[in-house]
Amino acid sequence: MPPVIYADKCTGCGICYKECPLDVFRWEGPGRAPTVAYPDECWHCGACMVDCPIPGAIDIRLPLPLMILHVESPTARPSVESPEAIQVRAGGGM
C-alpha cells in the first residue's frame, strides 16, 4: 500500500521525494507537500519515513504479509523513541 503524507504536518522539505529510490512522489518545490504519484511502485523500503525530519508527517502502510514479518527498529525513528529507552541509552538505568 502506498505511503501517506499528512499535509498538516509536512513542511515540504522534499527529502522523501529525493530519497525515494523508485520515484513514487511528485514534488513541486520547497514548501509544497509531495504527492504520491505512483503508489503501485512503492516497495515499502521505509526510506522516506526514516529520513523525514518531521515526526508523523509521513507514514507507510505495510501489506499484511509484510506486517507479520515487520520488526520495529529501536534506532530508526529516534524522534519517537520512548523516554525509557533514551534514559537507558544515556546510562541512566530504569
Ligand code: SF4
Ligand atoms: S517506502 Fe521506499 S519505495 Fe515506498 S515511497 Fe517510501 S522511499 Fe519510496
Ligand code: SF4
Ligand atoms: S520528508 Fe517529511 S516533511 Fe519533508 S516533504 Fe517529505 S513528508 Fe514532508
